[in-house]
Amino acid sequence: MSTDEGLPWAQHLRSTLGALSIYDVPPADATAARMHANECAEPWPAEVMDALAEVVRSLELGRYPDTSGRALRTLLARRHGCDPERVVLGNGSDEVIALLLLALSSPGRPGVVVTPDPTFVMYGHTARVLGMEVREVMLTEELELDGPAMHQALVGATLCFLARPNNPTGSLWDAALIRELEREHPEVVFVIDEAYLGFAPPGSSLWDAAAPSNQVHMGTLSKVGLAALRVGYCIAHPALTRAMNKVRHPYNVSQTSLSLAQTVLERFGPVQEAMLARTRANREQLVEVLGRIPGARVLPSAGNMVLVRLPGEDDAPRLRERLAAAGVLVKDVSRLPRLERCLRVSVGTREEIERLAAALSTVVAGSR
Ligand SMILES: Cc1ncc(COP(=O)(O)O)c(C=O)c1O
Structure with missing residues (x-):
């Protein structure tokens, strides 16, 4: 049921909104490997966080x-x-x-x-x-x-x-x-x-x-x-x-x-540059890990996310779900044009990529 039914003022809601959905991402469990949102996964070093805390104190x-x-x-x-x-x-x-x-x-x-x-x-x-x-x-x-x-x-x-x-x-x-x-x-x-x-x-x-x-x-x-x-x-x-x-x-x-x-x-420009360099290096590792999925093709990327095309029709939503159950979040983009059977995996930290690799080996072995 629409929430504006029976509300006399609802006729004034912007007419274009009815056809649109809300852009919303449910909060992610911070203990999960969060590889679904194209963020920079690399943590800031403690000395930077200390300096930023000082800045906040002086506001x-x-x-x-x-x-x-x-x-x-x-x-x-x-x-x-x-x-x-x-x-x-x-x-x-x-x-x-x-x-x-x-x-x-x-x-x-x-x-x-x-x-x-x-x-x-x-x-x-x-x-x-x-x-x-x-x-x-x-x-x-x-x-x-x-x-x-x-x-x-x-x-x-x-x-x-x-x-x-x-x-x-x-x-x-x-x-x-x-x-x-x-x-x-x-x-x-x-x-x-x-x-x-x-x-x-x-x-x-x-x-x-x-x-x-x-x-x-x-x-x-x-x-x-x-x-x-x-x-x-x-x-x-x-x-x-x-x-x-x-x-x-x-x-x-x-x-x-x-x-x-x-x-x-x-x-902290150099610290930031080092975080980006680590992310670029981790992308190579991610490509290698995703390439181990039997029948999968990893598409080239210049961003902090990688597309992997899976072999079977329903593989993308199924694998996303199984990885989520194992605490690894990735995004199913298989409904988008040209991206049939694709998952989008954002580059994580080394540890997150290792968790993905471990989860994949369990999931793939379990599906044989
Ligand atoms: C291409 C592109 N531009 C802009 C943004 C949004 O950036 P911001 O966080 O600055 O709103 C995103 C977010 O994912 C993006 O993918």
Whole structure:
């Protein structure tokens, strides 16, 4: 039964919401091997946690933070070699996505969003909330962007989101094709989401301070060990950041998050880099462990997640369930287009990958 039945005011609920579901992930048991959420599994060393505790102790809890996180914006701008006015912070890049969509859609002219399919779900979800048309362009069999289909879908579009590396496929799409799309569709804003850049080969970024005005660079601290803070950002043309700042609520990132993020970036960059390097090394181990599943094919990934294609029709949901029962959480993505029979496994710590290996050997032996 719908919860709004018989409520006279429920007629005013936004008409687009009825067809949408809530993005929700049940809380995970902290004792489980959590390889289902594309987080950075590597723990911060004690000396970093001690330094962050000191930062928390010095917070003035009775005071508002800076309205737009100027100090952190300046730090990010310096790293990217651009003006701080071009940087907008969000409560995670989820909020940045919403700000972009709000700034670029209008009452009576909501606009059109193009995304590859499959990709990160919040692009399409937020666009649908706003009543925008979402054109999903199926990836090729090789999980690459379909150039001709993308060109076609972009005609008359407003925004295009390209996660590079992509979630859930880990693909690092052809940079030349993306540049061509941007060039040939100058009226479309292209958001290049580099959330997983830290796991891609060096030199993979498409960030360029002199990129065309219709390119937006998006990043997040969530995948580099700071998901709890909820800090995402984008770098865009000043005309677009001005529009986004009219939409953005003041003080949208908490002082705790701003201060902790700034401390990590200023003082513990090398520690963070070492955590990413360990994750990249662990990805190799994960690929090897998943490759031991009889009949399975592990797909190449430049992200912190790996897809494994299983041989049997119902293998993905069945294996997910059995692994969960053994305390190892992974994600079943087998219902997504092009990902038939696939599980997505986020890179864990060495210990988590060993737990996965042990659980797999029991499960696989038990199913013979
Ligand atoms: C491609 C991509 N972009 C952005 C995000 C969300 O990042 P944030 O935690 O900054 O909201 C995710 C989360 O999984 C993602 O997969």
